[in-house]
Amino acid sequence: MSPLQGGSRLPVAALCAAIGAGWLGLLLAGRVEIDGQSWFTLFDDAMISLRYARNLADGHGLVWNAGQAPVEGYTNLGWTLVMMLPHALGVPPRLVALAVAVAGLPLLVVCALAARRLAGDPHGSGRAAFCLVLACYALAFWTLRGMEVGALAALVTVAATLLDAAHRRRTLVIFVALQTCAVLVRTDAALLFGVLGLGLVWCARPGTRAPTALAVTGSLALVVVAHTAFRVTYYGDVLPNTFYLKMTNVPLDVRLGRGLRTFVDASLSHLAPLLTLAPIALLGAPNHRPVVVLLACLAAQCGYAIWVGGDAWDALPFANRYFSVVLPIGTALGALGLYRALAWIVATSDSRRRRILRALLLVCACTFAWRSGEALCMRLTQPSEAQALLGPPVVSIAHGIAALALFVLALRGSGVTAVLLIATERNRSATALLAGLVLWWPVSGEGSLRAVLEGPAEAAQDRQSVRVAHELRSSTPPQARIALTRAGTVAYFAGRSTIDLLGRCDPVVARAHPQAPFLPGHDRWDLAHSVETLGADVVVAWQFANLDAMERFFEDRPFERVDGWTWRRLSSP
16 A cells, blocks of 8 residues: 555545635625615626626616617626626526625536546545635635636636547537637636647547647637627727726836736745646656646746736735636646655655655745745835735734744754654545645635635625615716726616726726826726716715825816715716
């Protein structure tokens, strides 16, 4: 028997119960009690798509404001069509967001099952990948808060499992179907499926590669052309409005510089274990081609995230929306790489084992120490910003304690390393626990801890947006026009014609020059156009990037300041 194959199983039921409790917390994160009724909301960007879906279900078309010229303010056509279903089925508006969030649960399970299949099950690596994906906070957050991330991750991960069966005709049919759905859900999924499609051709038998390549590339080109034709016909533009908002009028070096900085920071903060262990999955692989293709998917998505300048939410302590799509693949490769590394360590001599384990402990300790030191410096130099970005000090303290403990373990030497070796050699549960510590804590630990201590990210703001929407609905006439920064939730529940100050649903602002340091989708505005030309009656500039500029704009205009973030036109009813 292999030294890694013995031992008892993990208490799977208890683990699944803990994961389910975390999922329930995310599902209820957007719950607001108003007049004795529960209202639910999603992440604000998801609520923008939900407004488009509601207008479509109501017969107004895929538009931001009913009766106005269509503008493609979303980037997820397929997911927006899915969001239309609760409206079409008559689900009350206050519960639609909950229905969309619940629809993400099976997507998470599909991701976990597909990751288990990718990892196989040598020494329990498949089961570890399954549990790690289920407990992946970044993937659960973006999915259960209404974004299309879970749908894309499920489609990509299931498609990746087809690489081992590339010679079957049925595989090609399934792959083409998954590819079509993914590109319709989000156009830039064409990049990942382009890599997977080339990998499918590479993994196919020599006699079937030509027809496989023709089917894969032909279907991909067809769906991209069809979607583009729809976009040109319906919206009068080749690309979505958000492309111009995020990618134009920004120097290439500025965009790439920010993308590279955010990627390096994310790698050092929470992605390092996956990115380090994933290539080790190649060691001893009976068929290296699928593993190479999966590694190419990780590299392609990392490169794409850098190319677009990163995400607006990169400051959150977990993977952004781009990398979360490939987290199940990365987790499967990381789990497999960890188990293969452990098997290699076990097979070496005693003295070499101690040196290897001591080096690994020191590397982990330095990582935690760097994270804790960075947080401490930021709290001392920028206390207000640190509180917003880093959360409660207990998170930084936890990193510091972890670093100290790992340093002590590394310096203690042979006694501690011997205990670790006995655990990993003779007990599968201990080995799986080690996998959890190495892979889960850096990727999901800080995000999960902060969610427990202060609630999921942005949830408090989303709940407040629901209250603001109800106040606006009760205090403004139906014909009022409201200009917003956090446009999604307020626009959906207020039931008024709305103006997006940040330009996601406004082609004029989207093509304007940035007014602030580059931050994708949040760095440009045109107040004269949004407020005066479009005729805003109320301006709700909550969390506006430059409140001083907003105050100066209203100094000599016929507006009254209602509160710190809200202005009302004096001539408006």
